[in-house]
Amino acid sequence: REYRGAPTGTDIECEGWRQEAALRMLNNNLDPEVAEDPENLVVYGGTGRAARSWDAYDSILSELRALEGNETLLVQSGKPVGRFTTHERAPRVLIANSNLVGKWDNWDHFHELEAEGKIMYGQMTAGSWAYIGTQGIIQGTFETLAELARQHFDGDLSGKVVVTAGLGGMGGAQPLAVTMNEGVCIAAEVAEARIDRRIETGYCMEKTDDTDDAIERATEAAQAREPYSVGVHMNAADLLEALLDHGFVPDIITDQTSAHDALEGYYPSGYSVAEADELRTEDPEQYWMQSLDTMERHIDAILELQDRGAIAFEYGNNIRGQVKEHRGRSDAFEFQGFVPAYIRPQFCRGKGPFRWVALSGDPDDIHRTDEAVLELFPEKDHLRRWIDLAQEQIQFQGLPSRVCWFGCNAEGEGDDKLTERARFALRINELVALGEIAAPIVVTRDHLDAGSVASPNRETEAMRDGTDAVADWPILNALLNCAAGADIVSVHDGGGVGIGNALHANNHVVLDGSELAAEKATRVFTTDPGMGVIRHADAGYEDALDEADQSDVPVPMRDQQ
């Protein structure tokens, strides 16, 4: 199937921009520049798909083209299943992907249903049509490492070596995020084509398949305090063991292979990619066993490097959970997750990976939004640094887009008191109305956001009050965003940590310059970061209670917090 990505420009195929935005975002997810394997509808993160089949994809497109401004399309695990009359303040598209009743909420049952074409893995932004390629994750990775640098070093990573693995759709952001923080990165990746892709797009500098060589180059760069990155073409477990053999201890050790899916996301040691792919088809159980064997070695090496002084953290791929569950190794959790360590303080303030996309396809539209960020928030130095670095170093993939971590941080008086997310969205909506931006901007975010996810091995790991697994929150988040009038609302099971390990929600709001868009943006960008604040306030975090005060977020029983 020949495939070209999202339509661009100011002419539309649908009855309105809200429907058109859904159509373009879906197609953007599948843009060969954006998706990892568009022929198979795979967007990123193992088998995260945008639609269940090409037939389902075609049907979604024709449904979107016919959809009226007061109708709502229902998508169930990547397949369109219904269309109902609602009203213009309601969402145009509602999506539920990969959700299973608790007792059946596991990979075995999921794979059975998937084989019969009855369900689809939505990952996070794949099935909700909000993926924007590696550029989407880069700021999150950059911010995480910056926070780590603030906590452990002098605010940057110069002279420090980060060892990691996995240069896929999201993991591929790691080398660039390290060099943007002035550090040195060594990243293992079994698929050479992935390394090449990161080099072509400027995310990684060089490659090698020799450990000695990698250590040597990295050490040199670190001593010179120069940013440097190298992709090492080998299995992660093998690389880490080789480092141990060499007595080389990096400053930081982490990993972004798709370990959450032992069968389709992680490669066992001892095989090339082609050999492993063959084994997977011929003997999936063998594959799965060997994949877990390698993961256990991988964990052992991480723990040993930690013992020898490296700062170790899991980067949300559930490799600890896999080794604990399938190898009975609870000590896998003896190194920390990245959320409690580096992200939660931001979540308490409703801050998370807010992103926007120019539906025109015109990079100038994003440059105008970059200016708007700097005009609106002149006092925020780190934003200026981020925008400068992003403009300089990040190539657009598919529709031009930008990520900035915004939160509540409400300012103004009375009814004009607005969150920073709302202030930004209203300003962009104005610029669209004024014609300074050529076509509507769609604003969305990662499912990994302040108030939108329950994921005990990642976003809600080690919550203060022990409510890691309580999934009422993402459901309330989706319902509330629907009530507030987001244009697309979605709820997924799984994502980065795999089936049965997380529940999370997303939303899109289309800024088409209209009054209606302003109304929706004001509401959604109050409710959505607001949920982050109340969720963390309920768990007893002081920062969240403080943010609730500052941003006027009601917390009904707060005296009992």
Next chain:
Amino acid sequence: REYRGAPTGTDIECEGWRQEAALRMLNNNLDPEVAEDPENLVVYGGTGRAARSWDAYDSILSELRALEGNETLLVQSGKPVGRFTTHERAPRVLIANSNLVGKWDNWDHFHELEAEGKIMYGQMTAGSWAYIGTQGIIQGTFETLAELARQHFDGDLSGKVVVTAGLGGMGGAQPLAVTMNEGVCIAAEVAEARIDRRIETGYCMEKTDDTDDAIERATEAAQAREPYSVGVHMNAADLLEALLDHGFVPDIITDQTSAHDALEGYYPSGYSVAEADELRTEDPEQYWMQSLDTMERHIDAILELQDRGAIAFEYGNNIRGQVKEHRGRSDAFEFQGFVPAYIRPQFCRGKGPFRWVALSGDPDDIHRTDEAVLELFPEKDHLRRWIDLAQEQIQFQGLPSRVCWFGCNAEGEGDDKLTERARFALRINELVALGEIAAPIVVTRDHLDAGSVASPNRETEAMRDGTDAVADWPILNALLNCAAGADIVSVHDGGGVGIGNALHANNHVVLDGSELAAEKATRVFTTDPGMGVIRHADAGYEDALDEADQSDVPVPMRDQQ
């Protein structure tokens, strides 16, 4: 705590009837006439609660009193956690109860969190404030038995004996539903007070604690083809074994003890209620083990009675699932569930237990709605029969209310083509506007409805395409009802089959005689039964595809069904 139930009359405490309706429904759930154990906030079905604690209850009430007509209150497992500005077409209250991330979605983890006051069991209508006492389930039980009588006998149960157990909040409807179908009912119940309560309220005729006596009276009544019911004060397993010893085989065998919760819903044999309650407090593990021992005997006796010729079905309490899971007895599933046998054909047409409540507290308001049913649907004989029986035999509990199974069955032309649920609701809204009904009517339903539930051991048992456990549907149902403007929307895990076994949603629409109410009712009562049609159409049921044709429900990929 002294407790009186819902406020009545036409004066309101809140800023509008939508908020007032939520307040009255919550209080009605806890009316001592309605709830099984209001002091402990337990409404029905084991520990199904309406609020997490009395503090949470107080806070919900004061939030509702202050809530504006464009605000939305968030309730998380029975506790108010947030309040946001939305708009008047959005819901006033959003509720999520008992939801856990898949891998943690089990009783053990739930009980841990519950003990710390971090979560609440919402059951189905308890936590969504839609329970109306035994009168709520009576029509469902009546319709199930009527369908059974149509399939196996001559359309009624005269001369037939039904043996069952459990005379709790829902199970208590069984004796009356049997006698309304002209049959004879023997029901085991360990708690004598429960039997007394059913006798006082006219649901059951007599009681005994002697098996011989029960068999004798039942046989006499059956021979005379007279309706008759008797509560037998003993453990269900003991009663069934005694029947086997006597060589007595009933025509029908079922059960409605709260077997879904082995610790708090089911009584082990060999103990009085008081003794068992003591054991539960002192040694919960012992209790649980013995409870499962009794359940296994209970299942053995049901299977043996089935072998000897009785029609056996599980009545949605997951007793089969419990004995399979905890005793390794897959043969527990050798008798059928009630849904595939008797309910699914109705779900295919969007039909389910629709119910409405008179907020005035005035029985005349319900009598006027009864008339409206007969005026609107003069051709439906079974509805007339039901309304006549209900008026004659069903006492109101708490706020007067009525249940009728309505579905899609759309009639009319073009934009005036409306489902039977919508036609009914619009007519009632008109009667409220005209003052023929004193105060608004709130329309809601059971979570067990056509398109609102995923529950592999009950509502979605043995789906034609194997999608029993796919939970995208209830989530889409909740989102869509939220988009359509229902006034309360809720999503629960658990319910009648226990934590991890089901996900389901509910909605309320307040008919206050306004244009807004008419608009909401038209939309919600199209989307809600419509979801039942598309869910079953997607699974390949012919009846659903036929209903979609007749009622103009779009099914996007139907040529591939």
